[in-house]
Amino acid sequence: TSQKIFTLAMVRKTNALLLGLKKKGFGEGKWNGFGGKVEKDETISEGAVRELEEESGLVAKCLTKIGILEFEFVGDPVLFEVHVFDVTQYEGEPVETEEMKPQWFPEDGIPYEKMWPDDILWYPLYLKGIKFRGHFLYQGYDTILNYTLTQMDHL
């Protein structure tokens, strides 16, 4: 199988999480962190910083790798590998862009029903500061056939 590397930056402040409503493309209509593809000439974290600024206007000053999520789709040989980062120090205020409409959510008010089905499984670990590696087998884009989610001490 081939692997496509993506980034996902989760921006947090005291008891609140910044999510963006994806306005077009993959994941349209879902709330999510900010991210995209990693270009050939950049590291994964450089890609995460670039996508966060492109999609939200925020400039990450400090980001921590907190998870790796692998997504497999029945019948599709391409494996998605999503590198998840926690951003606690940033410059600027979130702005709506062509891609994303940003909104702060309280940690106990995450709109899971309007997010990818895997989020409700790994967000609780993320919000407790637990680093994780997960592998999800999807059938289509709405059904998780099975998954593994493992706590990691170092990423």
Ligand SMILES: CN1CCN(c2cc(NC3CC3)nc(N)n2)CC1
């Ligand atoms: C550039 N993006 C970043 C976010 N990303 C995903 C995917 C995902 N589930 C996969 C079944 C699709 N779940 C979350 N939370 N994010 C896809 C690629």
